[in-house]
Amino acid sequence: MEVHHIGYLVKNIDKSIKSFEALGYDLTTPPTWDDGRKAHLCFLTSGGGTTCVELIAPTPESELYPLLKQYKNTPYHMCYKCDDLDHKIEELKRHKFLLFLKPSPAPVIGETAQVAFLINSNIGIIELLEEQL
Ligand code: NI
Numbered sequence: 001m002e003v004h005h006i007g008y009l010v011k012n013i014d015k016s017i018k019s020f021e022a023l024g025y026d027l028t029t030p031p032t033w034d035d036g037r038k039a040h041l042c043f044l045t046s047g048g049g050t051t052c053v054e055l056i057a058p059t060p061e062s063e064l065y066p067l068l069k070q071y072k073n074t075p076y077h078m079c080y081k082c083d084d085l086d087h088k089i090e091e092l093k094r095h096k097f098l099l100f101l102k103p104s105p106a107p108v109i110g111e112t113a114q115v116a117f118l119i120n121s122n123i124g125i126i127e128l129l130e131e132q133l
Helices: 013-022 065-071 085-093
Strands: 003-009 026-034 039-046 051-058 074-081 098-105 114-120 124-130
Touching: 003 065, 003 124, 013 026, 013 039, 013 051, 026 051, 051 065, 051 114, 065 074, 085 114, 085 124
Parallel strands: 003 051, 074 124
Antiparallel strands: 003 074, 026 039, 039 051, 098 114, 114 124
């Protein structure tokens, strides 16, 4: 599966943007409030769009906040593109991936984007993205 982005948990999104800009990244989606996740999100790319990172700054109300407390500023998921979210989830369940966040809209990525999160004891958290084009 093709990687869409690498997701980072960050404490201060503006400071983290500056650090990624120092590495040559360009801000492609400015910080946007995601009401579902109770977090500010943004996207940056480098290498002419070949590498994409998502910065997620959870507020204390967010279910991601405990992860931020535990890991500080850190990459914490890889997001993979797929054609059929439900089908891929069923396939991965057979390989010991546990679905912990059911498919839900990801308006910051796109109007039709749906994402789901799974966890596997050997590799941690992954995100799956289906985007109807
Ligand atoms: Ni993500």
